[in-house]
Amino acid sequence: RGTDVLVPETAFPSVLHSVQQWSHLRDLVPREVGETENHRVDQAVLLDAIGPETALVALSHVGFTTGARLPTVFLQEVAQRVHAHDGLFLLDGYHAAASRPIDVAELGCDLYVGGLLKEASGSSGNTFLYVRDGLELTPRLTGWFGDAAPFEFRPEPEPHPDVRRRFLGGTTAVAPMYHAVEGVRILLDLGxxxxxxxxxxxxxxxxxxxxxxxxxxxxxxxxxxxxxxxxxxxxxxxxxxxxxxxxxxxxxxxxxxxxxxxxxxxxxxxxxxxxxxxxxxxxxxxxxxxxxxxxxxxxx
Structure with a gap:
């Protein structure tokens, strides 16, 4: 796997900030891809930028300053090119989730992240992570609940056997979870x-x-x-x-x-x-x- 992390200039600032910080922790190189005149992701330039040195491509499913949703065909092409070089494809679905049916398998992404504050009708303090089946990942930084046996209070960490659980933080914020459940229930009842x-x-x-x-x-x-x-x-x-x-x-x-x-x-x-x-x-x-x-x- 390469060292380049491709992120469009249109990404949410915290995504850009995180990618820049990663470069100080590991041998990862942030590569920002320019935007078009109408403030959208330059799809042709981004596809051309994917190559043997690509470790990760991170895109927003819906742009936060444009409301533009990236086409499924384009996202599938990104996934195909990234995977051809053994890289990972992450989609930020914060403004897309719950506004329409989303088939993450069809999109081809390895990771789909987001929160329930926006269209999902929840509140702050709720986030979610999809990890593609069969993908073996262990975060360098995790929380108490990401351990295989959190209530044994062992001094040495042991990653949880369920890859998804490895990304958990500390004790769950209970009140926002109740908000999340009700918000999701409303949307699923409507369809x-x-x-x-x-x-x-x-x-x-x-x-x-x-x-x-x-x-x-x-x-x-x-x-x-x-x-x-x-x-x-x-x-x-x-x-x-x-x-x-x-x-x-x-x-x-x-x-x-x-x-x-x-x-x-x-x-x-x-x-x-x-x-x-x-x-x-x-x-x-x-x-x-x-x-x-x-x-x-x-x-x-």
Whole structure:
């Protein structure tokens, strides 16, 4: 296995930070792949970058600043090329999980990670890891519950025989687990196909409103690339987000370039209409530009 870790510039910052730190711990070399003019993963450049020195390719299934979902055909090609060089393929599904059915075996990834704070309707403190069957991995850093016999309190570590268990940390945060169970139950009761269809109807309505107001989209239009998020390119996005919050419309902004919203199972078409009525008033009057921006606020 090689030493290069390929990560696109569009990856979430904590992914980039982790990869950079790895280079100080092991003989791993971070390789950032550039983005396209519309802030997407440059798929052709990334595929060409995979070679004999590739140890790991880490991609976001859905981009956090674009809402763009990487096509299955592209991900399958990544998996094929990575595996041809005995490398690993990791997908970050934080913004994809629970918004639609996902077949990790079909995608070809070795590892699929994410959390339940977003569309999975849980809370913070919940994460998950999929490890491909037959993949033998042992993390260099693990928690108490990753040991084969945690309650024997032995001084020497012994990796758990179940590879997935090796990645556990310490004692589980109980309250977030209850949130996670109920969130997942809601979605499974509805059915992920129905969740996806409702999400498409909501984002369709949002895109129609954005076009009517002549607001550029950062997120995709095509269903094949769309996720549960819609991102609007507006000047002083943080102020517009604060303006909407004052009117009980909760969105967020990224880098003061885009307003990001994620209408989901708990939202209605009428709420989309009300949201864009507020955006239209804000944009036409310019009143939002005088709104003060708080240091922190809710995220979607």
């Amino acid at each position: 992920l196909d129905a969740v996806r269809d409702h999400s498409r109807a909501l984002t369709d309505r949002a895109i129609t409103h954005a076009d009517t107001l002549d607001i550029p989209l950062r997120s995709p239009r095509r269903l094949e690339e769309r996720s549960a998020m819609v991102l609007l390119e507006v000047p002083e996005a943080e102020r517009l987000t604060a303006y909407l919050k004052q009117r009980a419309v909760y969105t967020d902004s990224r880098r003061d370039e885009v307003v990001r919203m994620a209408p989901f199972v708990w939202n209605t078409l009428e709420e989309i209409d009300r949201t864009f009525d507020a955006i239209e008033t804000a944009m036409s009057t310019g009143k939002y530009r005088s709104v003060s921006v708080e240091a922190a606020g809710p995220v979607t």
